[in-house]
Amino acid sequence: MNKKQKKALFRILASGALFLLVSLLPVDGALRFGLFMIPYLIIGSDILKKAGKGICNRQVFDENFLMAVATVGAIALGEYAEGVAVMLFYQIGEWFQSYAVGKSRRNISALMDIRPDCADVERDGGIVRVDPEEVEVGSVIVVRPGGKIPIDGVVIEGRSTVDASALTGESLPQEVEVGSAVISGCINRSGALRIQTTKEFGASTVSKILELVEHASSKKAKSENFISRFARYYTPAVCYGALALAVLPPLARMVFFNADPQWQQWLYRALTFLVISCPCALVISIPLSFFAGIGGAGKAGILVKGSNYLEMLAAAKYVVFDKTGTLTQGVFEVNGIHHSKMEEEKLLEYAALAESYSTHPISKSLLKAYGMEPDLKRVSDVREIGGNGVTASVDGRAVAAGNGKLMERLGISYQECTQAGTVVHVAIDGSYAGHILISDRIKPHAKEAILELKKCGVKEIVMLTGDAFAAAAQTAEALGIETFYSGLLPADKVEKVEELLSRKKEKEKLAFAGDGINDAPVLARADLGIAMGALGSDAAIEAADVVLMDDDPAKIAKAVRISRKCMRIVYENIYFAIGVKLLCLALGALGIANMWLAIFADVGVMALAVLNAIRALFVKRS
Amino acid sequence: MKKTYKIEVDCANCANKMEEAAKRTPGVKDAVVSFMTLKMTVEFEEGCKMEAVMQDVLRNCKKIEDDCEIYI
Numbered sequence: 001m002n003k004k005q006k007k008a009l010f011r012i013l014a015s016g017a018l019f020l021l022v023s024l025l026p027v028d029g030a031l032r033f034g035l036f037m038i039p040y041l042i043i044g045s046d047i048l049k050k051a052g053k054g055i056c057n058r059q060v061f062d063e064n065f066l067m068a069v070a071t072v073g074a075i076a077l078g079e080y081a082e083g084v085a086v087m088l089f090y091q092i093g094e095w096f097q098s099y100a101v102g103k104s105r106r107n108i109s110a111l112m113d114i115r116p117d118c119a120d121v122e123r124d125g126g127i128v129r130v131d132p133e134e135v136e137v138g139s140v141i142v143v144r145p146g147g148k149i150p151i152d153g154v155v156i157e158g159r160s161t162v163d164a165s166a167l168t169g170e171s172l173p174q175e176v177e178v179g180s181a182v183i184s185g186c187i188n189r190s191g192a193l194r195i196q197t198t199k200e201f202g203a204s205t206v207s208k209i210l211e212l213v214e215h216a217s218s219k220k221a222k223s224e225n226f227i228s229r230f231a232r233y234y235t236p237a238v239c240y241g242a243l244a245l246a247v248l249p250p251l252a253r254m255v256f257f258n259a260d261p262q263w264q265q266w267l268y269r270a271l272t273f274l275v276i277s278c279p280c281a282l283v284i285s286i287p288l289s290f291f292a293g294i295g296g297a298g299k300a301g302i303l304v305k306g307s308n309y310l311e312m313l314a315a316a317k318y319v320v321f322d323k324t325g326t327l328t329q330g331v332f333e334v335n336g337i338h339h340s341k342m343e344e345e346k347l348l349e350y351a352a353l354a355e356s357y358s359t360h361p362i363s364k365s366l367l368k369a370y371g372m373e374p375d376l377k378r379v380s381d382v383r384e385i386g387g388n389g390v391t392a393s394v395d396g397r398a399v400a401a402g403n404g405k406l407m408e409r410l411g412i413s414y415q416e417c418t419q420a421g422t423v424v425h426v427a428i429d430g431s432y433a434g435h436i437l438i439s440d441r442i443k444p445h446a447k448e449a450i451l452e453l454k455k456c457g458v459k460e461i462v463m464l465t466g467d468a469f470a471a472a473a474q475t476a477e478a479l480g481i482e483t484f485y486s487g488l489l490p491a492d493k494v495e496k497v498e499e500l501l502s503r504k505k506e507k508e509k510l511a512f513a514g515d516g517i518n519d520a521p522v523l524a525r526a527d528l529g530i531a532m533g534a535l536g537s538d539a540a541i542e543a544a545d546v547v548l549m550d551d552d553p554a555k556i557a558k559a560v561r562i563s564r565k566c567m568r569i570v571y572e573n574i575y576f577a578i579g580v581k582l583l584c585l586a587l588g589a590l591g592i593a594n595m596w597l598a599i600f601a602d603v604g605v606m607a608l609a610v611l612n613a614i615r616a617l618f619v620k621r622s
Numbered sequence: 623m624k625k626t627y628k629i630e631v632d633c634a635n636c637a638n639k640m641e642e643a644a645k646r647t648p649g650v651k652d653a654v655v656s657f658m659t660l661k662m663t664v665e666f667e668e669g670c671k672m673e674a675v676m677q678d679v680l681r682n683c684k685k686i687e688d689d690c691e692i693y694i
Contacts, residue, residue, distance in 0.1 A: 228638040284634040291658035
């Protein structure tokens with residue numbers, strides 16, 4: 001609670017106690033009026049003052065003015081208790097709202113508590129603690145265990161595990177050693193690290209994320225704009241309605257029915273109208289829901305750049321995936337050894353050694369699968385045959401490793417591989433020894449991600465890839481994706497997305513998920529661009545509307561679910577608040593609802609709507 | 623040219639009104655007020671003096687909501 005809230009709470013309590021006391025006293029007449037004025041002025045003086053200022057500034061339909069008119073009117077009609085109660089409950093509502101909003105603001109900034117306060121820089125042999133902004137690129141910083149890495153850089157000394165959970169929502173720690181790139185915002189867990197910075201603080205991951213979060217709310221959702229437009233018309237409409245209710249029915253009674261005009265009764269009903277005219281419940285609950293939704297998503301490592309994107313995400317019916325790096329790991333790995341005439345490890349060893357002088361990605365994956373430092377002394381007579389492969393002598397045996405063309409060239413018959421990927425055929429001493437399949441690996445959660453999206457009601461999932469048909473078909477089948485387009489250049493991907501965009505209905509949104517490398521134009525063209533594995537990739541953070549901090553495709557389904565929940569809450573609040581208000585207006589006009597009910601409806605709806613909005617903050621951990 | 627300012631305001635509807643008032647100020651191309659983050663993002667017209675425009679924005683906002691503040 002801040003000072004303002006404490007003061008307001010004190011006033012509410014003091015006025016409430018006095019109000020109760022005065023209501024119980026058996027007094028009448030001027031004394032009763034005087035006594036009721038004490039709690040009224042304690043609680044309402046600031047409202048009356050603001051209302052006066054509003055009139056001076058010609059801002060008539062202002063909540064303060066409405067409350068002032070309603071309560072003064074009630075008191076003038078002799079309904080002292082109601083006048084004071086309306087003011088009291090209005091203030092309780094305001095206080096609750098301010099408390100709830102302040103609390104959720106603090107909650108969400110705590111979630112985003114990744115800003116490092118200081119950096120320990122090595123200068124002239126000592127360590128100086130400075131503001132991260134003052135650290136130049138190339139400086140050496142020291143991060144102790146338990147400390148936050150303040151700036152992106154590369155480890156030059158030490159070995160440790162770092163925890164990126166504040167950024168990604170995943171708590172799996174990562175091993176780092178000399179040469180590893182580390183990103184700011186991670187917590188150093190076990191050992192002290194010396195890090196050479198590669199970026200300024202302003203360009204570091206943490207700054208980028210904070211900037212993104214701070215600007216997240218500058219784009220408003222349609223429903224947010226709807227509600228502020230609604231509020232703009234609602235309040236004046238209800239006020240004129242109140243005026244009409246105070247004047248027209250009594251006049252009609254007098255003129256047409258020659259009956260008693262019942263001025264007082266209609267005036268009372270009109271004042272009830274004014275109490276319901278305050279749009280606060282509506283106006284506060286919608287942005288609060290979005291804010292909580294964005295905060296909850298942020299906690300799960302999903303950064304949504306604005307409430308409009310949260311709204312679109314909920315309406316996503318088409319999800320287009322880039323294949324490499326999004327659904328697959330984008331790293332080529334040995335995925336199988338087939339038809340081997342010897343032990344598979346042995347075959348791999350021969351191939352890896354033969355290729356050990358090459359820097360080709362294929363050789364790298366072979367060496368990685370081999371897992372040991374190749375003993376170069378065992379290898380001699382290496383001949384690289386461009387576009388075909390290599391021949392070499394390993395342990396005195398003639399080894400040939402390469403594609404089908406190499407085998408044909410050497411006159412060795414070989415077996416085609418039935419699976420998609422890059423195949424390395426190996427021949428030893430002139431006879432075929434088997435082949436090694438190297439292919440991109442599907443990400444562990446990719447299949448669940450597709451399944452989850454379908455369960456979420458996504459109509460069509462499309463995969464785009466630059467790879468050949470066979471590789472694409474295999475991945476699509478393994479993941480359960482029906483539609484895919486292969487052999488696409490980056491420009492073709494934009495074209496395909498445009499084709500899909502023209503095919504879908506206006507209200508159905510198309511989301512494109514990519515890793516941000518080469519697909520920035522597609523990210524920008526889709527209704528909603530989702531960048532994955534964005535840690536450290538500035539281009540992706542720039543181009544995308546939703547940024548997944550790690551590269552787990554399952555996060556997309558999670559993001560959709562979070563957005564759906566948030567939108568459900570938003571609509572619940574809209575319908576509930578407008579519904580109750582309209583009902584109260586109707587009951588008030590008919591004289592069924594009195595001012596007590598009106599104020600309870602007003603404050604109660606607001607409290608419920610605010611509590612409901614805060615629900616959007618809670619995201620299920622999966 | 624876009625710039626973000628910290629603001630102080632008590633109720634959500636007042637924030638909406640501030641946004642309206644800022645939008646109506648000459649020299650302001652667009653303005654967005656976020657009640658939740660208490661920030662006002664103002665996009666200025668080409669070639670106008672930001673400081674002077676912001677003074678006007680503040681005055682207009684004070685007119686509709688006395689109890690608000692913009693930290694220029």
